[in-house]
Amino acid sequence: MKIAVIQFPGSNCDRDAYHAFFGVFNQPTRLFWHKRPSLAGAECVVLPGGFSYGDYLRCGAIARFSPIMNSIIEFANNGGPVLGICNGFQILCEAGLLPGALVRNEGMEFVCESAKLNVEDSMDYFNQGSLGETIDIPIAHGEGNYRIDDDGLADLEANNQVLFRYANNPNGSISNIAGIRNKEGNVFGMMPHPERAVEEIHPSRDGIGVIKAFLKSQMARQQKA
């Protein structure tokens, strides 16, 4: 799968994501500057973590209006696979590609640790059978407190859109939500960093399973289409 890792001014996990997709998974991967007008044939988009535009206004609020975002919104609405990690998740929510929003952590603390996540039975490849009941993935964020209104939350639950929940909620997220997908199953957002859990030297290698699940689920979707 041809992967585009988008670089915004202030992205800082772009090269980690590049390394995970190219170095570990051997997928043809390119870094795309946010001012590019098109995705140039990419088959999968990754929005990496960081502090795009210094988190000015709100996390992800300005990146959402970057030139490449129009192409990404169109790509996602046509079923193209998109994964947003940390700041990338915030950008996807701002862009309306995922429901809800991420606000300041309860307790105001920036949390940087390895977090235990309970895996939810969400869809093919994103379930306990594929990933195990719990996984360890690093988190590093100040604004990962997921918020959504009651109807939105009921929708998420009814459609099994929650991918992961924190075993020990570090930020006040509603229903311990750490990651979600859209209803269609092609747009994914998560605060934890799977790309930081793919090497021996990392605290865990559980990120390999998450990225594999993402790639496999999307390859399966495209074969069906």
Place this chain on the structure above:
Amino acid sequence: MKVTVFVTPKKTVLDPQGAAVGHAMEHLNVKPSSDVRVGKTIEFELEGSDTPELRAQLEKICDGLLSNPVIEDYRYELA
């Protein structure tokens, strides 16, 4: 025309920043009788006068860029 946009967290959304500021007020022996909510003010000039078209332009930038309707409310003043 001078535009001032006020953005505040929705009443239903927890505001950890406001809560922290509220605690600091108590350290100064002032006890707020409600939640403290921290928002932001955005000021700028726009050419033109107070017309429905100008207000439509303002709504366009307030709703999505300057504020996120999921978590924030906004209002603006024209002068």
